[in-house]
Amino acid sequence: MTAVDLPVSPVGRALVVPDADALVVADVHLGKAVDSHVDAPIDDGRDVRDRLESLLARTEPETVVVAGDLLHSFNRLPRGVERDLAGLESVVDDAGASLVVTPGNHDTMLEGAFDGDTSPEYRLADGETVVCHGHEEPDLEADRYVVGHDHPALSVEGRKLPCFLYGPEVYEGADVIVCPAFTRLASGATVNGMSSRDFQSPLVADPNSFHPVVWDDSSGEPLWFPPLGECRRLL
Template sequence: MTTVDLPVSPIERVLFVPQADALVVADLHLGKAADSSIDAPIDDGADVRDRLESLLARTDPDTVVVAGDVLHSFRGVPRGVERELSALEDCVDAAGASFVVTPGNHDAMLEDVFDGPTASEYRLADGETVVCHGHERPELEATRYVVGHDHPALSVEGRKLPCFLYGPDAADGVGDEAQAEADVVMLPAFTRLAAGATVNGMRARDFQSPLVSDADRFHPAVWDDSSEEPLWFPRLGECRRLL
């Protein structure tokens, strides 16, 4: 394994930012089960809510930010999703946290079912971290960008595992003044219904996010339940020779 010095904390499929007292989660895709052709899909709304409730108890954040794709919808909202989203808001509120959404490309219908605060890009309380979905280049300058969108996964010994991607100084020319260097942290999809994109052999052109301009610079990490820590791997450029 590789040692990576990162001032934020990957936990399971979310990111805790201690200096901002914020929990960031991406790609909930509520309604994906209803849109599935599987005969007996899992209750994705309850699954998302139960796992988030556990993580809220663990981290006790002041703010919960969704980095896009709350919904799995472009033209209509599947039946029951409004109720599931309301229950999710109640879960966050019961934990004493505020709830903010940075809409993603699947969230065209979000305003029909959510009247809480939204922002295309959201700066956390640490003043250094900007959260957005990652499907478009952000305009706000930051030291660190936290995104979702690509649903990264790492293939390890034949197993496909959701993973984080961390690119130190990987964001080039971002912000109004074209800031030259900023870190990028890409989160795995929080929904367990997303298959994920296997990043082992992916190049920059294979990612949908414009924030990945050089995939070889990104370190992948998978969550280890036994140690309750992220396991960091060498940069993807080196991983291609190892995995």
């Protein structure tokens, strides 16, 4: 497992872009616990808020960007979402950061709950990185796209671990980084056996070229794996 030299760095389930002074998270899915109509093992609103607060203290970004699916809603707002969203906004504001949301396919009710900055695609301050949800092809040109949408996870020795996917020059010559779901209520899509037709994002046309990256809590470092086309045979 060899690290790749990149101007971005996974931390937990978030991505730090130092040159842009930004922190990116994807697929927060506030309201998923209530909307699932089952007893959830965690309070997703509080869990998201607490983990984001910890990341903000650690990374001190100027901007927090949500790469889509901040909410888990289609035709109504699940109970408690407005409270949880206000708590998340408060945590970002208390850290002295600004919050930007690039709406995803689950954010159809976002306008009724969030009056902050939104954009279908958001170019970070480094000028090279564009953040979007990834469910549609982007309009903005970039050297690097950071997306969510597919909730990638890697199965390692029987354990299913949320992972990033890094694809060098895989989309019209640009790099693509797929972030794992920030919510811990999403089980994730196990990428070990997935082919291109199994991915929902049009930015992932050749998954064999993507490196899985897993955050290791014990070492506090990301673990890099060979490209999927190679590591499928090893795992």
